[in-house]
Amino acid sequence: MSPALNDALTAVRACGLRLSAARRLVLQGLAVADGPMSAEQVAAGVGGRVPPSDLASVYRNLDTLERAGIVQHVHLGHSPSLWALADDEALEYLACERCGDYRSVPAHELDAVRVYIRRTFGYTVSFGHFPLVGLCGPCADGGSARRDRPR
Amino acid sequence: MSPALNDALTAVRACGLRLSAARRLVLQGLAVADGPMSAEQVAAGVGGRVPPSDLASVYRNLDTLERAGIVQHVHLGHSPSLWALADDEALEYLACERCGDYRSVPAHELDAVRVYIRRTFGYTVSFGHFPLVGLCGPCADGGSARRDRPR
């Protein structure tokens, strides 16, 4: 069991939440995933890596766990929300609105942007929930790959 | 009739699109609006300022007009997409994810950020479609107003 999963399970108890089978499956799914997952992927068992569970319960648990600060969701373009364990190291995202690809970076690597925006416009921005969106290198160069239905 | 509306109507013809009554209403609605509007608001006639029209047709026209570059949509937080005329002066947005407020700024005022992100991460970002999201000044200072259901 990964240390991140262990932490999450411990946190569930620490928050006074019950550690039910369905709850455990959601956390296991996010823990074995290689990146943020949609609720549907979690319910489907992350491609067979954990047993499947009920979609409505997955949504309910993601919501509960997010309120507790144990998981987080991010909006990468037009696709459905994606969910991940709330790691110790805060991650922020850059997303390509053309091909749907994205990259995650440690939040501190975007501090310069945050400070600039704060000083210039008075907004304190962050990119863990709503990422920076634009074109990745290949797409900006006129790439043609497309994972995501463009608008 | 505002110059922006006039330009839009002309552009419709220039694109080879028909200037139907429903199409005209969508453009009129966006022209009299004080900011980006949801499809539902446009269909409702922008609060009675223009006659109401059919919601499905509004969506179809917004889509057609966006492909023609005459209108644009932006995602301000979790709320439905908002639509506006594609002005000559490109606007980008800063949105508050707590109170739902936002501000628009001329795109060039964010060029420094764009250049920095481009050089540092290789992404060419823009904020007219997916804005910069964070907390506005009052909310960052612990404000309590809330127009938008928070997550």
Next chain:
DNA sequence: TTACTTGCAAATCTTTTGCCGGTGT
């Protein structure tokens, strides 16, 4: 025991699509 949870079905909300009669050019 008892309050918190689940699974299933049904409802919501936003957006899209099928169809067919109407209309701009």
Next chain:
DNA sequence: ACACCGGCAAAAGATTTGCAAGTAA
């Protein structure tokens, strides 16, 4: 005339909710 368009109804995709039965603590 003829391809494009509009209105209405139904569908689709993502997410939420009602409810009765199940279960962690």
